[in-house]
Amino acid sequence: MTPATHGRAASGPLDGAGMPFARRQQERRVPVAGCVGHGGAEQWDHVFVATSDNQRAAAFSRQLRQAHGALREQLTRIRGQLGRNEHLEAGLQAHCLAFCSALTTHHVGEDDGLFADLRDARPDLAPAIQKLIDDHAAIAAILLQVQALATQAMTTPAASLPGLRRELDGLAAIAESHFGYEERAISTALDNDVPDTGWSRPVFMPAEPQRTVH
Numbered sequence: 001m002t003p004a005t006h007g008r009a010a011s012g013p014l015d016g017a018g019m020p021f022a023r024r025q026q027e028r029r030v031p032v033a034g035c036v037g038h039g040g041a042e043q044w045d046h047v048f049v050a051t052s053d054n055q056r057a058a059a060f061s062r063q064l065r066q067a068h069g070a071l072r073e074q075l076t077r078i079r080g081q082l083g084r085n086e087h088l089e090a091g092l093q094a095h096c097l098a099f100c101s102a103l104t105t106h107h108v109g110e111d112d113g114l115f116a117d118l119r120d121a122r123p124d125l126a127p128a129i130q131k132l133i134d135d136h137a138a139i140a141a142i143l144l145q146v147q148a149l150a151t152q153a154m155t156t157p158a159a160s161l162p163g164l165r166r167e168l169d170g171l172a173a174i175a176e177s178h179f180g181y182e183e184r185a186i187s188t189a190l191d192n193d194v195p196d197t198g199w200s201r202p203v204f205m206p207a208e209p210q211r212t213v214h
Contacts, residue, residue, distance in 0.1 A: 060191060060194070060196075060200070061186075061190045061191050064186075064187070064203070065183055067106060067205070067206065068179040068183065070207070071102065071103055071175070072175070072179065074095070074099050074102070075168070075171065075172055076172070077095075078092065078096055078099060079165070081095075082161065082164065082165055093150050093151070093154055096146060096147070096164075100143045100146055102206040102207045103143060103206070104140065105202050105207075106202065107136040107139065108202065109199050109206065110136070110199070111133055111136060112199070113198060113199025113202070113203070114194070114200075114203055115129045117194050117197055117199065118186060118189055118193075121194050121195075122193050122194075125189060128185040129186075131181070131185075132178070132181070132182055132186075135174065135181075138174060139171065139175065139178065142167055142170060143171070145163075145167045146167050146168060146171065149161075149167060150164060
């Protein structure tokens with residue numbers, strides 16, 4: 001959408017709830033992280049798509065919280081299913097792998113896009129950004145273990161499931177701490193200082209198919 005289109009969409013008649021029709025039409029339903037492309041049952045959540053540059057910037061911190069919330073809920077659901085089963089069902093393996101893919105996409109989008117732009121706009125945040133990048137490396141190592149154990153559990157559940165549960169428990173703990181720190185550290189800068197140079201899709205909607213940039 002072009003800036004000119006943003007300006008036109010921000011005006012116009014209101015619907016019955018007092019929201020501009022154009023804005024309501026630009027609300028999108030996006031799948032909860034970890035459900036797309038791997039056979040998982042889709043769940044949906046509303047993500048606000050802003051209709052002007054100012055609105056878009058103000059929505060960034062909210063969209064970050066929504067993305068974290070979706071990832072958190074998916075991980076909680078997987079851990080709950082593992083707690084009730086002595087074997088790993090095919091659908092649950094798919095959910096584990098899809099979650100790992102979505103969380104990786106989210107973090108790569110931050111490392112390769114958002115954080116570079118944020119560091120340029122706010123050099124004072126460099127130490128916080130580096131801590132977040134270090135967290136991503138630690139989480140990536142856990143995700144590799146989760147992926148390997150989820151695959152092994154299909155054929156050797158008795159040997160693999162205890163380790164998978166431990167890795168997911170550890171992942172939940174570090175992810176919760178990481179998400180909270182990130183939201184506290186960069187939300188104000190997201191809302192005021194950082195432009196979107198193409199990083200918002202993988203960061204905010206990591207479960208959706210990502211466009212390849214040529």
